[in-house]
Amino acid sequence: MELITCTDLTLGYEGKPVAEHVSFTVSEGDYLCIVGENGSGKSTLVKTLLGLQQPISGKIEKSGALTGGVIGYLPQQTPVQRDFPATVEEIVRSGFLAKSGLRPFYSHAERQRAAEQMERLGIAGLRKRCYRELSGGQQQRVLLARALCATGNLLLLDEPVAGLDPKVTQEMYDLILRLNREDGITIIMVSHDIAAVLAYASHVLHVLHGSAFFGTIGEYRESEIGKLFSAGGVQCLQS
């Protein structure tokens, strides 16, 4: 079952294209990794998928199977958030906002679901703790729980392990994999970490200037670009 179909997208700012001929589909249960050098248009693609900006040309179709039409988004952290006085619970619940419309308060069912998501990600014990006092990994789990509140079945993770230490990074990857395999949540992950991409992804979208590669992980391993990047490893992607 396809959730998102993108056909021949041209992405960019103010009419200047950054990436062209981007076509891909995201189906239920996929684990899609988006890779590419800095400035290749990854973050523009993320913004376009989220509906924060319009593609220059091409079209994006979101199917009805996408719960509420909403993508659960895990953004990169902003400096504002690092010293923000808010409890874990307040932040997780704010994921429901779009669904609550003009209703000023959260319903009982929403509070219940927020509690379930915190349980699922192992942060129920931190419910009343202040966000700014948590470790980097805990903060990411909080934002992940919020993203899960916003959506039922599709998460878009923007470099979810940036700034985390190796142990916490591994835990984060395990958690994402569990959400994908056991709970059937579709994952789209923007990543610099080619080793993780090769280990976890079911599909890869490699954004390049002028064109893009899209295929399953097997196809990617066999492709020119895939060979080049998996051989060059992390250094190559980051340069």
Add this chain to the structure above:
Amino acid sequence: MLAVMSFSEFLQFFEYPFVWYAIIVSILIAVCSSLLGVTLVLKRLSFIGDGLSHVAFGAMAVAAVAGLTNETYITLPVTVLAAVLLLCTSGRKAKVGGDAALAMISVSALALGYLIYNLSQSSNLTGDVCATLFGATSILTLTQFDLWLCVAMSVIVIVLFVLFYNKLFAITFDETFAKATGVKTGMYNLLIAVVIAIIIVIAMNLVGSLLISALVIFPALSAMRIFKSFLRVVICAVIVSVVCTLCGMLFSLWLGTPTGSTIVAADIVAFCAFSLCGFLLRRRAK
């Protein structure tokens, strides 16, 4: 020289209705300004209040020269317009950067305001300007109409805040996420801009246009020293704001000091006390 009066003389003040008007209005202003203060401080927009109050000063000068009996008719729309322009365009790419644009508008309004004041035929120019900038005694000369206007605007601000509390939280914490999940952030930013402008216009009576930002940011900053949840920070900010405003007001009546600056002084004392408490609490927690 401060003319300190005896306590019984001080109590006599409360027989005058204008003193009660002043007290009611200052409580309302304290509540409204602190509510939005938390959002402004966290969104890194503390300076907006300052810039807007200078714009309001400029508008006030125009009103004075035009000889209007009630300046609010000019100050309110002008300030709202400036707030909308500043807050709702700051995210986009502008030719002049956000803080530079703010500084530019703020000094221009101040300079032109004073220039325009000099065109008026007022016999007490210095007094008028000083009253507008620092509040002086204008809080004690409120008419019943001013009182009701202030009550009405405060009720609007408080109701809007309660209704949109959760949205405000989400937009303050993470605007991109809110927008990505379909919250109409543009509309809420507009709402924030309008409400801030309203607060600044009504607070001008109390502390004057130069000191308004103190009223907006100090209670929020004080509360953030100690409390760790958004809701508690908001509630604490309101309480701090009301207590400081009342203390400042009563002290100024008693000691004959200027109301606006006494209130700000009380806010500064509260901030220092909260900082110290926060520091001690953190040390004990370690």
